[in-house]
Amino acid sequence: MLPNNRIKDAIVALAGLVISLGSIYLFATSFTGGSVYFSFPFEPTAQVMFVIEVAISLLLLYLGMKFKQYVAVLLVLVQTAITLYFEMTMAGGLEPVKNLFIDEFSIIMALIIGIIGSLIAVYATSYMNTYHEHHPEIRDRRRMFFFVVFVFLAAMFGLVFSNNLLWVFFFWEITTLSSFLLIGYSETEEATNNAFLALKLNLLGGIAFAASFLYLATVDPSGGLFELDALIASGQSVAIIPAVLICFAGLTKAAQMPFSSWLVGAMVAPTPVSALLHSSTMVKAGVYIIVRFAPVLLGTLAGVALGMVGAVTFLLASAIAISQTNAKKVLAYSTIANLGLIVACASVGTPELVWAAIMLIIFHAVAKSLLFLCVGTVEHRTGSRDIEDMDGLIVKFPKIAVMIAIGIAGMFLAPFGMLISKWAAIEGFIDAPFGIVFVTILAFGSAVTVFFWAKWMGKVLSVTPFGENLEGSVSRGKWVVLSSLAALTVLAALLFPLVSSVLIEPYVLGVYGETARLAQDNIIIMLLMILLLLFLPLSLYTSSKESRKLPVYMSGRATTPDLKFAGSLGIQREMTTRNYYFDEYFGEKKLLRLGDPICILLILAAAALVAWGMSMGVVM
Amino acid sequence: MTSIITAIAFVILAPILGGLVAGIDRKVTARMQGRVGPPLLQPFYDVAKLFEKEDVTVTPSQNLYIIAYLVFMVVSGAYFFAGGDFLLVIFAFTLAHVFIVLGAYAAYSPYSYIGAERELITLMAYEPMVIFTAVGLYLVTGSFYISEIATSTVPAILYLPGVFLGFLTILTIKLRKSPFDISTSHHAHQELVKGLTTEFAGPVLGKVEIAHWYENVVLLGMIYLFFGFNPVLAIVVIALAYFLEIFIDNTFSRMKWQWTMKSGWGVAATLGFLNLVIVYYFYVGV
Numbered sequence: 001m002l003p004n005n006r007i008k009d010a011i012v013a014l015a016g017l018v019i020s021l022g023s024i025y026l027f028a029t030s031f032t033g034g035s036v037y038f039s040f041p042f043e044p045t046a047q048v049m050f051v052i053e054v055a056i057s058l059l060l061l062y063l064g065m066k067f068k069q070y071v072a073v074l075l076v077l078v079q080t081a082i083t084l085y086f087e088m089t090m091a092g093g094l095e096p097v098k099n100l101f102i103d104e105f106s107i108i109m110a111l112i113i114g115i116i117g118s119l120i121a122v123y124a125t126s127y128m129n130t131y132h133e134h135h136p137e138i139r140d141r142r143r144m145f146f147f148v149v150f151v152f153l154a155a156m157f158g159l160v161f162s163n164n165l166l167w168v169f170f171f172w173e174i175t176t177l178s179s180f181l182l183i184g185y186s187e188t189e190e191a192t193n194n195a196f197l198a199l200k201l202n203l204l205g206g207i208a209f210a211a212s213f214l215y216l217a218t219v220d221p222s223g224g225l226f227e228l229d230a231l232i233a234s235g236q237s238v239a240i241i242p243a244v245l246i247c248f249a250g251l252t253k254a255a256q257m258p259f260s261s262w263l264v265g266a267m268v269a270p271t272p273v274s275a276l277l278h279s280s281t282m283v284k285a286g287v288y289i290i291v292r293f294a295p296v297l298l299g300t301l302a303g304v305a306l307g308m309v310g311a312v313t314f315l316l317a318s319a320i321a322i323s324q325t326n327a328k329k330v331l332a333y334s335t336i337a338n339l340g341l342i343v344a345c346a347s348v349g350t351p352e353l354v355w356a357a358i359m360l361i362i363f364h365a366v367a368k369s370l371l372f373l374c375v376g377t378v379e380h381r382t383g384s385r386d387i388e389d390m391d392g393l394i395v396k397f398p399k400i401a402v403m404i405a406i407g408i409a410g411m412f413l414a415p416f417g418m419l420i421s422k423w424a425a426i427e428g429f430i431d432a433p434f435g436i437v438f439v440t441i442l443a444f445g446s447a448v449t450v451f452f453w454a455k456w457m458g459k460v461l462s463v464t465p466f467g468e469n470l471e472g473s474v475s476r477g478k479w480v481v482l483s484s485l486a487a488l489t490v491l492a493a494l495l496f497p498l499v500s501s502v503l504i505e506p507y508v509l510g511v512y513g514e515t516a517r518l519a520q521d522n523i524i525i526m527l528l529m530i531l532l533l534l535f536l537p538l539s540l541y542t543s544s545k546e547s548r549k550l551p552v553y554m555s556g557r558a559t560t561p562d563l564k565f566a567g568s569l570g571i572q573r574e575m576t577t578r579n580y581y582f583d584e585y586f587g588e589k590k591l592l593r594l595g596d597p598i599c600i601l602l603i604l605a606a607a608a609l610v611a612w613g614m615s616m617g618v619v620m
Numbered sequence: 621m622t623s624i625i626t627a628i629a630f631v632i633l634a635p636i637l638g639g640l641v642a643g644i645d646r647k648v649t650a651r652m653q654g655r656v657g658p659p660l661l662q663p664f665y666d667v668a669k670l671f672e673k674e675d676v677t678v679t680p681s682q683n684l685y686i687i688a689y690l691v692f693m694v695v696s697g698a699y700f701f702a703g704g705d706f707l708l709v710i711f712a713f714t715l716a717h718v719f720i721v722l723g724a725y726a727a728y729s730p731y732s733y734i735g736a737e738r739e740l741i742t743l744m745a746y747e748p749m750v751i752f753t754a755v756g757l758y759l760v761t762g763s764f765y766i767s768e769i770a771t772s773t774v775p776a777i778l779y780l781p782g783v784f785l786g787f788l789t790i791l792t793i794k795l796r797k798s799p800f801d802i803s804t805s806h807h808a809h810q811e812l813v814k815g816l817t818t819e820f821a822g823p824v825l826g827k828v829e830i831a832h833w834y835e836n837v838v839l840l841g842m843i844y845l846f847f848g849f850n851p852v853l854a855i856v857v858i859a860l861a862y863f864l865e866i867f868i869d870n871t872f873s874r875m876k877w878q879w880t881m882k883s884g885w886g887v888a889a890t891l892g893f894l895n896l897v898i899v900y901y902f903y904v905g906v
Contacts, residue, residue, distance in 0.1 A: 458725030
């Protein structure tokens with residue numbers, strides 16, 4: 001329809017701007033309001049949603065048959081059967097009233113989706129232009145691409161503002177469909193397979209989600225329990241079964257072990273899609289819903305079991321990240337690990353841990369989107385996403401290297417965001433049931449995290465004596481997005497006390513009647529540290545005398561400026577460096593073979609505990 | 621809760637104390653090896669000489685990283701002696717360490733690169749046990765604040781013998797003592813050029829040395845926390861512990877990095893973890 005790419009790009013940028021301004025406006029107008037419910041008419045909307053759901057099922061069935069993905073077909077059929085049965089026999093009497101709502105947590109999610117999601121969409125315009133120049137063999141479906149991206153964002157907004165569980169589910173399924181379409185964008189065999197893998201695993205979750213409706217409609221035929229707030233307030237004895245079912249769906253969407261493979265496979269998609277899936281959409285929907293159900297899980301053994309799934313995933317996924325040389329894969333496993341930590345915090349569910357979980361969601365979204373987009377940019381310029389090829393990035397792409405360093409620092413270093421949350425998590429877990437096990441896992445996991453991030457950071461920041469600045473070729477639109485995200489990463493660390501007091505603490509207070517925060521003097525120290533970090537680079541300019549430069553020590557060998565030297569038998573050798581990957585200890589296959597069964601057992605344990613508890617009349 | 625005076629005292633006195641400890645270390649080491657050894661103040665002469673040397677670098681960014689290393693070492697230590705949150709102190713130390721590692725990477729030199737990677741391995745090896753130390757002391761004294769742990773009347777050592785032994789083990793790693801001095805070493809005979817510090821020279825190397833003094837004082841301060849109920853005993857134990865570290869340093873040759881990992885994680889997973897579980901379930905803090 002629109003022949004000119006410029007116009008299309010401008011429309012995307014404009015839409016992104018509107019969405020981000022919209023979410024900021026929402027924040028500005030309603031952050032003081034607490035929880036506000038809206039009685040949006042249920043019946044007509046439900047019919048529209050039903051039609052769309054059937055259409056989605058038919059589309060998935062068609063695609064499943066076309067690509068001979070019969071397991072996917074089967075799963076779609078099961079899920080459709082459940083929803084149809086529910087619609088035919090139970091849905092008639094349901095009249096949930098408070099269908100939409102806003103509270104502080106929704107606002108946080110909306111800000112993440114609105115600002116980060118739109119920035120990624122804007123970045124994608126220029127990325128996709130280059131992408132199709134580099135890959136002429138891939139069919140240009142950019143219209144579909146941007147349509148789905150915005151549908152995706154819209155579904156995320158719907159998800160975080162819906163108080164009606166049926167609506168949450170509707171948007172939930174749309175995010176599954178959107179990610180399926182985006183992962184399969186390039187239509188290669190690998191992309192198609194990975195898209196179906198994501199679809200299958202997320203459908204498993206969808207089935208559990210749908211099954212919770214059967215239970216809810218049986219317990220309360222009037223449909224009152226379909227309101228999220230009413231369900232959570234109804235007490236653990238009623239809510240624990242749907243909570244565990246829906247949190248199971250959350251585990252699949254948040255790519256926890258044993259479902260982690262879909263998120264790793266999703267990296268075949270164009271990089272903006274990965275950025276979107278990892279930061280502001282999809283996986284964040286999974287942890288969002290678990291955080292919502294945290295008060296129900298609090299104090300239950302089932303909650304501890306689900307939390308353990310998160311903790312084991314955190315430890316093992318971090319360890320796997322050590323053994324990966326592919327930058328996108330490292331990012332993917334680090335996402336899985338961090339989501340694991342969020343799941344662990346939310347499932348154990350004390351106020352301190354929920355505070356930490358929401359902090360993690362925010363910081364992870366900012367830093368991870370920055371990292372993905374930086375890696376995408378580097379890949380387009382150098383043709384490699386391998387960390388081993390990132391030697392001297394600081395020489396070739398100084399600004400991008402600094403941004404990668406900021407993003408990495410944001411992921412693991414004091415005084416940046418993720419570390420604040422990890423620290424709060426340690427303090428939170430100590431006083432929680434089975435806390436010592438969680439603290440142990442966290443202690444080992446964070447040690448591992450330091451290792452894989454720091455070695456990558458070192459690679460990027462090593463100043464090679466060769467190489468030239470190639471940065472001029474990066475488009476302006478990309479710079480705007482990358483520098484905004486880098487600024488957000490730093491700002492998030494500077495402003496987190498404000499975010500905490502304005503949004504997170506009121507939310508936690510509203511849910512639990514008590515709240516959590518970091519001690520004042522610690523916050524002051526952290527802010528001082530950030531300021532120190534910001535001022536340190538100035539010392540480069542103030543040093544009065546320039547130090548004399550010498551070549552590196554090469555054992556006295558005659559070496560050329562690009563570090564080549566005469567080896568034995570007169571063969572010229574080049575000095576190269578390589579990071580440790582420890583594949584024999586932290587290999588992907590090896591650790592997945594360990595983690596998947598443990599997590600399956602833990603999930604089964606959670607289910608068994610709930611079932612057993614029901615039969616005994618207690619909440620386990 | 622935090623005291624600025626002790627923090628300032630640390631900033632001023634720690635290098636003097638740390639330098640003296642280094643001097644004693646060299647003297648005792650020499651005696652163990654049947655030598656006379658340098659004068660007690662030799663470390664100060666060495667560092668003073670380093671600062672008189674020409675400032676040569678491979679890349680100017682090294683200077684920046686080392687300044688950051690020193691600054692954050694001082695800040696973390698000052699926060700420790702101000703009585704701040706133990707966990708924040710630990711994380712701030714990690715930040716400082718990452719800076720020296722980045723300085724080594726920045727040079728893009730084969731030897732310092734290997735040293736940087738190995739330094740990260742040691743970091744990974746000791747980190748869990750350090751966190752366990754903080755957690756153990758919290759379980760026993762009920763606080764993460766150094767000020768409250770140090771002044772607690774609870775005999776922490778009686779409840780945390782496993783954690784203490786674990787801490788002594790990783791102390792060997794943190795002090796860069798043999799057999800765990802895999803990233804850089806004070807002993808020329810077992811060093812791969814100079815590992816982490818190969819490409820630092822003159823004033824930059826002097827700063828690394830001073831940062832090391834600051835760090836050692838904090839590490840010895842951590843031993844104190846186990847004996848806060850009896851300051852005299854604490855000082856005796858610190859002296860004994862340091863002597864033990866020198867002894868180990870002189871009786872073991874360097875081991876492979878795998879051994880460092882296994883030792884660090886091993887003590888954390890066994891001594892540390894078991895001790896914590898026992899305290900967690902059988903002793904609920906005061």
